[in-house]
Amino acid sequence: MKQFALAELVGAASGRIVDTALPQPASGEVRVRVEAVGLGFVDDLIVSGRYQWKPQLPFVPGGEIVGTVEAVGEGVQGLTTGTRVAAWRMGGGLCEYCTLPAGYLVPVPAPLASADAAGMVLDYATADYALIGRGQLRKGDTVFVLGATGGVGGAAVRIARAAGAEVIAGVSNLSQGDKVLADGASAVVDCSAPDWRDQLRGHPLDLVFDPLGGAFTEPAFRSLGKLGRHLVVGFAAGGIPALPVNLPLLKSASLVGVDVRFFAESDPEGFRQRLALVFDQAARGSLRPPETLCFSLGEAAAAFAALTRRGRGGKVVVCPQLS
Numbered sequence: 001m002k003q004f005a006l007a008e009l010v011g012a013a014s015g016r017i018v019d020t021a022l023p024q025p026a027s028g029e030v031r032v033r034v035e036a037v038g039l040g041f042v043d044d045l046i047v048s049g050r051y052q053w054k055p056q057l058p059f060v061p062g063g064e065i066v067g068t069v070e071a072v073g074e075g076v077q078g079l080t081t082g083t084r085v086a087a088w089r090m091g092g093g094l095c096e097y098c099t100l101p102a103g104y105l106v107p108v109p110a111p112l113a114s115a116d117a118a119g120m121v122l123d124y125a126t127a128d129y130a131l132i133g134r135g136q137l138r139k140g141d142t143v144f145v146l147g148a149t150g151g152v153g154g155a156a157v158r159i160a161r162a163a164g165a166e167v168i169a170g171v172s173n174l175s176q177g178d179k180v181l182a183d184g185a186s187a188v189v190d191c192s193a194p195d196w197r198d199q200l201r202g203h204p205l206d207l208v209f210d211p212l213g214g215a216f217t218e219p220a221f222r223s224l225g226k227l228g229r230h231l232v233v234g235f236a237a238g239g240i241p242a243l244p245v246n247l248p249l250l251k252s253a254s255l256v257g258v259d260v261r262f263f264a265e266s267d268p269e270g271f272r273q274r275l276a277l278v279f280d281q282a283a284r285g286s287l288r289p290p291e292t293l294c295f296s297l298g299e300a301a302a303a304f305a306a307l308t309r310r311g312r313g314g315k316v317v318v319c320p321q322l323s
């Protein structure tokens, strides 16, 4: 079988498609025929050696995995061949077949396409954990989502809207406005404008979802209403900002850290249940999956190159069974 592997963490361009033996499931594992693998911001950091966690080499990237169970190892109960499942790992997905611990798997409901499910695994789990788990989002809250066109930002717009919140979407280019409005935002803020914070006046915010950091964090925090919560999700805009600590005091507001890996590792069952809920909402049509940009396994390096393109407009997904 084929896999996309890196011998060094010097960027995806150094990755090669290599032939390797079909993996056999050990006790407690299943072998999955991989149908779709989502890639995100963190995957690019990992393959270029810029992430705090360093994998063993050679490394097969891609951890947002969806596929069909093809063989079941000893001691696995309640999972049969032919079941479609999803898992989130730190890598190992960019291949035709992989083995996964049965305890990590979440069933994928039939109406949901594999590419759509793979595009949801990390981004929707993160947005759900941030908004509902850490942010205590309530129906009727007003949520400002920075980076609303990105993977986790887009998921936050859709999840907040599905939970009954009013969503204001921050974009870096107003040409992206129609898309976030279609995702459920009720207003769009052009964050490329120097006075973008003025566009939030008259909307005291209950929550800020912040995957950008940099110069965006402080003005967004200043726009919170009393008892507001600012969710620190990431630093896609580059810099790690500092915040004057009188601001939380003045607002009785909270700065809330979001680390979905901590959630998945400290409460694996809770993580699985939340992801299953998100899949169920998508299968029933109450939550939209992301738009996907699909690549074959042979195009894995190109898929990584797409990750770093601004204004990409979709979630990058590699479909290893595509020729």
Ligand SMILES: NC(=O)c1ccc[n+]([C@@H]2O[C@H](COP(=O)([O-])OP(=O)(O)OC[C@H]3O[C@@H](n4cnc5c(N)ncnc54)[C@H](OP(=O)(O)O)[C@@H]3O)[C@@H](O)[C@H]2O)c1
Pocket (backbone or CB within 6 Å): 040, 041, 042, 122, 123, 126, 146, 147, 148, 149, 150, 151, 152, 153, 171, 172, 173, 211, 212, 232, 233, 234, 235, 236, 237, 238, 258, 259, 260, 261, 307, 309, 310, 311, 312, 313
């Ligand atoms: N805390 C967690 O557990 C967790 C989990 C997953 C991801 N993350 C983090 O979340 C962040 C986003 O990840 P992602 O996978 O959603 O990335 P992504 O899909 O590439 O989205 C990035 C978003 O940031 C915007 N952006 C990038 N650079 C910008 C700049 N200089 N100014 C303004 N906007 C900018 C992009 O806007 P355009 O569309 O205009 O390019 C896009 O909306 C990353 O820092 C990642 O590490 C955190």
